[in-house]
Amino acid sequence: MTDTPSHLLQKAAAYLERPDQERITYIRSPRWIGYPRAQEILTQLENLLTHPKAHRMPNLLIVGDTNNGKTMLVRRFCNHHKPDDNPEGEAAKVPVLFVQAPPVPDEGRFYNAILELLFAPYKPGDRADRKQFQAIKLLRTVGLKMLVIDEIHHLLAGSMTKQKAFLNVIKYLGNELEVPIVGVGTRDAFRAIQTDLQLSNRFDQALLPRWANDEMFLRLLATFERSIPLRTPSNLTDGALADKIYSMSEGYLGEISRVLESAAVRAVETGLERIDKRLLDGIGWISPSDRRKEPRN
Numbered sequence: 084m085t086d087t088p089s090h091l092l093q094k095a096a097a098y099l100e101r102p103d104q105e106r107i108t109y110i111r112s113p114r115w116i117g118y119p120r121a122q123e124i125l126t127q128l129e130n131l132l133t134h135p136k137a138h139r140m141p142n143l144l145i146v147g148d149t150n151n152g153k154t155m156l157v158r159r160f161c162n163h164h165k166p167d168d169n170p171e172g173e174a175a176k177v178p179v180l181f182v183q184a185p186p187v188p189d190e191g192r193f194y195n196a197i198l199e200l201l202f203a204p205y206k207p208g209d210r211a212d213r214k215q216f217q218a219i220k221l222l223r224t225v226g227l228k229m230l231v232i233d234e235i236h237h238l239l240a241g242s243m244t245k246q247k248a249f250l251n252v253i254k255y256l257g258n259e260l261e262v263p264i265v266g267v268g269t270r271d272a273f274r275a276i277q278t279d280l281q282l283s284n285r286f287d288q289a290l291l292p293r294w295a296n297d298e299m300f301l302r303l304l305a306t307f308e309r310s311i312p313l314r315t316p317s318n319l320t321d322g323a324l325a326d327k328i329y330s331m332s333e334g335y336l337g338e339i340s341r342v343l344e345s346a347a348v349r350a351v352e353t354g355l356e357r358i359d360k361r362l363l364d365g366i367g368w369i370s371p372s373d374r375r376k377e378p379r380n
Contacts, residue, residue, distance in 0.1 A: 090316040091309055098312035103351050106312050110347045113155070116306050116340075118299070121156050124289045128160045128265065132178070132229050136261040139285060144235075144266045146273050147291030150337035150371070153267050156291070157181065157231055166225075177201070177225040183233045184268075188241040188249035194218045201225065215252075219259055229263050230256060236268035239275050250279040257285070293334035301325055303339070311347045317358040319343075327360050333371050342368060 087096045098106045124145060131143060147153045158181065167176040182200060185192040191207075194214035198205045201221050205214060222230075238249045257264050266272055266286065277283045294300050304319040311317075319325060332338035345366045346358045355362060 088314075091312060095310050095312040099314060107348050107351055110311060110344055110351070114310055115155070115159055116303065116310070116336075118303055118306070120291060121152065124156060124291070125160055127287075127289060128157075128229075131263040131265070132164065134263060138258060138261065140257055140261055140263045142257065142264045142266070142286045143289055144268075144272060144276060144286045145289045145291065146268065146270055148293055148335060149269060150335050151291050151293060152336040153291055154233055157233065157265070157267050161231065164229075174224045177222075178228045179231060180222070180227055180229070181231045181233065184235050184237045186237055186240060188238040188245045190215070190248060190252050193249070193252060197222070215255075219256070222256075222260055227260060227262055229265060230260070231265045231267065233267045235266035236271040236275055239271055243278075246275065246278060250276070250282055254279070254282050291336075294329075294336065294339070295334065296326065296329045300329060300334075304328065307339070307343050311343065313347060313350055313356050313358070315355075315357040317350075319358065324358075324360055324363075327363055331363065331368050331370060335371060338371055342366075 087093045088099075091099075095109075098109050101109075127143060131141060134141060145153055145157065161179050161181045164179040166178075169176045180197070180200060182193075182196050185196065191209075191211040191214060194211065194217075195205065195207060197218045198214065198221070201218075203217065203221055205217060232253070238246050241249070253264060253266075256262075266276065268275075273288060276286055294303065301320045304325055308317055308319045317324070319328065328339065328342055331342050342363070343358070345368065346363055349362055349366055350356055350358055353362075
């Protein structure tokens with residue numbers, strides 16, 4: 084290809100010369116779409132990572148609705164701070180550890196997850212305090228600088244006693260390791276952290292709100308369009324088409340991505356090579372709110 088089409092990024096344009104199936108695979112592949120609020124939170128994370136050690140480290144709680152880009156944002160940050168095998172040292176270096184909270188607040192299962200991520204042998208039946216000692220020792224050895232806990236709202240699935248015990252684990256790890264802890268979850272995560280006044284005072288909140296149907300949303304659609312390898316411009320920022328996409332996605336970033344992915348695949352398969360309202364009507368989309376409704380006979 085000699086010239087990059089004006090409506091596409093160079094990387095996306097290169098797929099116009101490949102077989103349709105390769106193009107469809109690329110369309111379905113996860114991609115990072117940068118936008119101002121996400122960049123602000125990434126900057127916050129970078130600042131936390133370089134914070135000098137202190138007994139009471141600052142922490143961050145990233146809160147947003149389900150399917151609104153929280154985990155992808157944090158994983159992008161983690162990918163910029165990957166573990167280093169450190170072949171000349173005694174142990175690998177792990178600056179950031181990304182761990183998912185167990186489905187219920189269980190100290191032992193949480194330490195199991197940490198030890199598995201560090202490829203450490205352990206006995207699942209050991210007492211929690213033994214696993215705690217092993218985990219903390221390993222986390223110090225690998226030079227941990229930040230602990231990220233995804234789905235932290237899961238702690239609300241347990242009794243108040245279990246919730247308090249799990250919050251104490253978070254507090255203890257932060258104190259012992261002197262590293263910032265980043266929690267990621269739904270708005271329930273904020274409610275969960277607030278049950279411990281001492282811990283809540285250490286967490287700043289970073290909200291990822293649903294998108295409004297405004298100028299920022301149009302910029303987001305324009306960015307998406309430049310990354311989707313279709314031969315003909317779709318003009319996603321056109322008022323009626325943008326309104327249609329917003330209505331279908333209800334402003335959730337993950338839903339916006341899925342709508343455009345499904346529509347782009349259909350555009351390739353049908354030979355239309357662009358996204359329009361008629362094509363959107365034909366992808367069989369069910370809105371997030373309709374998915375939550377109870378089925379009727």
